[in-house]
Amino acid sequence: MVSGMDQRDEERAEVLLSKWMRRLRIQIPIRTERTSIWQVVGESGRAGCSLVGVVFDEQTGCIYHTRRLKEEDIVHELLHVAHPDWRESEVVNETNRLLSRAPQLNRLSLNPA
Numbered sequence: 001m002v003s004g005m006d007q008r009d010e011e012r013a014e015v016l017l018s019k020w021m022r023r024l025r026i027q028i029p030i031r032t033e034r035t036s037i038w039q040v041v042g043e044s045g046r047a048g049c050s051l052v053g054v055v056f057d058e059q060t061g062c063i064y065h066t067r068r069l070k071e072e073d074i075v076h077e078l079l080h081v082a083h084p085d086w087r088e089s090e091v092v093n094e095t096n097r098l099l100s101r102a103p104q105l106n107r108l109s110l111n112p113a
């Protein structure tokens, strides 16, 4: 059963997802799936970690999330899809730049491959 609140969150995430998929020119379909916090095992092997992550191949992708998706999460995960060769720090910096939360100086720390 989905409560009204969850329904609104889902719709909001869908709107943000399609907006950023257009902006980042992502061609493959990406869906989102809420997953139980207890299905997630962290790097340390503890169950119950909070997680947002994307799994994708050439045909399709899915953003798994244990908590409500923020716009920052969506941009971040879509950047992984758009730029599979980028390192985590590059994705973080570009996410900040796109959301205009960080000074442009952040880009100077990028180390192009």
Ligand SMILES: [Zn+2]
Residues within 6 Å of the ligand: 076, 080, 088, 091
């Ligand atoms: Zn990441």
